[in-house]
Amino acid sequence: MSLYLCVDCGGSKTSVVICDQAGNIVGRALGGPSNFAYLSLQDFRTAVSLTISDALKTCTSPPSIDLVPLPPTGDTPFAAAWFGVSGIDSPAAVAEVTPTLSVLLGLPVGPRLSVANDTHLLAAPVRMHPDISHAVGVIGGTGGIAVSFKEIEVGFDQLGRVGGWGWILGDEGGGFHVGREAVRQIVQETDSASVRAAPPAESILTKRILERFGLTSVLDILVAIHMPDPSPSGLTPQTLPQFSMVREKRLSSLAPLVFQSALEDADPLALRVLRSTSTTFASQIAILLGESDKETPNLVKAQDAVISFGGSLVGVEAYRKMILDALAEKGHIFRYVEFVDDAAATGAKGLAASFAAKKD
Known part of the structure; x- marks a missing residue:
């Protein structure tokens, strides 16, 4: 065989x-x-x-x-x-x-x-x-990372990488980033409304996130997010599931609510969140892209490469398109696009x- x-x-x-x-x-x-x-x-x-x-x-x-x-x-x-x-x-x-x-x-x-x-x-x-002989691999799941490669006789030579630093330092484009950005924008809208006569616009996403934490006030989210990681000995049958999570998961677990609100309900706030995170992720990916020269020999020209996506978030076609559109605005249009x-x-x-x- x-x-x-x-x-x-x-x-x-x-x-x-x-x-x-x-x-x-x-x-x-x-x-x-x-x-x-x-x-x-x-x-x-x-x-x-x-x-x-x-x-x-x-x-x-x-x-x-x-x-x-x-x-x-x-x-x-x-x-x-x-x-x-x-x-x-x-x-x-x-x-x-x-x-x-x-x-x-x-x-x-x-x-x-x-x-x-x-x-x-x-x-x-x-x-x-x-x-082609070049690829840019983009992982967008709970976290996010992008890596560029060139095919060689024995496998692939890694050229450059950006991201994948973990939730404390980054993980742009991934579930933690999406959840954090959602909470940031919800709180920011409430802050802005404090100097206006009108309250923030109603949002399906805001309602869903408040329900997730069992809250009625937006600013109470701050306490819920910053609450210390739970001690196993301190958990009881009455502990709400969202508070039995470590802080990272409290935010990354909000990503499905953002995607549902944006892509099924066209919620303006949720759509803004995904546009923001996809644009930030695209800016990070773009660090790997461009015309190579003596000072930057490992840059990859998008027109001569494939961008290969992997991970649950970038598995959503609409989110992939947001990332690709943001890259195109920067002049980076890949010859091929794949989802693995x-x-x-x-x-x-x-x-x-x-x-x-x-x-x-």
């Missing part, structure tokens, strides 16, 4: 997808957490090995009920493999884990075995567009396509 393997190793799950030479998915499986930063090398190997073995079982027709041994007892079934591993952020970490994966799959260290951070999987669509809702599948298909192109 000539199989192409992609493994997306995350903090909550391991996702494995196997493709044949034509890019058809022939096997897949989900396993337990495999964030390399949280596990020993042996525990990481075990989590990955079990999930790949489960995926291999589904490659036969009918699917096998027997465990597929790894390392392979004979020739490896894999033509190439690509691992996107959360918790791997340095060359030293890559060097630590690569030999273990090489032995596990029976693949030599080199161009047939690529190991990198999981954000690199968002660069996979480059391999489906032979006329299954990073392991996209990675496996892209890997098969890249090796097919090399054979041609």
Whole structure:
């Protein structure tokens, strides 16, 4: 068999997808957490090995009920493999884990075995567009980050990154940013109304957020937001769910209310929030973009690249469009736009396509 393997190793799950030479998915499986930063090398190997073995079982027709041994007892079934591993952020970490994966799959260290951070999987669509070699991966979920890449013979070379600093320092474009901006704008409207004769305009979003916290006054939101993180020993059955959350989640959990109010009810306040957060996110992404020169050799020209989105918020088409429109206003129009809702599948298909192109 000539199989192409992609493994997306995350903090909550391991996702494995196997493709044949034509890019058809022939096997897949989900396993337990495999964030390399949280596990020993042996525990990481075990989590990955079990999930790949489960995926291999589904490659036969009918699917096998027997465990597929790894390392392979004979020739490896894999033509190439690509691992996107959360918790791997340095060359030293890559060097630590690569030999273990090489032995596990029976693949030599080199161009047939690529190991990198999981954000690199968002660069996979480059391999489906032979006329480009650059990608900008944009993750917008609870947090936000953008990373630029150039395809090289052995995987992808990371050029630049912006964001991904965590909720205290940033995470622009993500759920925390959306929730925080919603509360900021609600409170700001109330502040402005304090010097006017008329109260703030009615807002569906404001009503929903007050209901979420069980409040009737806007300014009481400040107490709800700044209340210290809960102590497990202090929680009771009567504790409202929103106050059993840590402060970060109190804000990021408001994002669905903002999207509902903006996109289903056309609430003006909610729409302003999304325009604000998408514009800020676009400004951050734009740091990676432009004509490269001696002083800025790692800039990527949008017209010669694909922008690849991943994450729950940017999975909403209307929000993606807001980000793309804000980038276009800055002169950055990408040749291709992709949304990756299954990073392991996209990675496996892209890997098969890249090796097919090399054979041609």
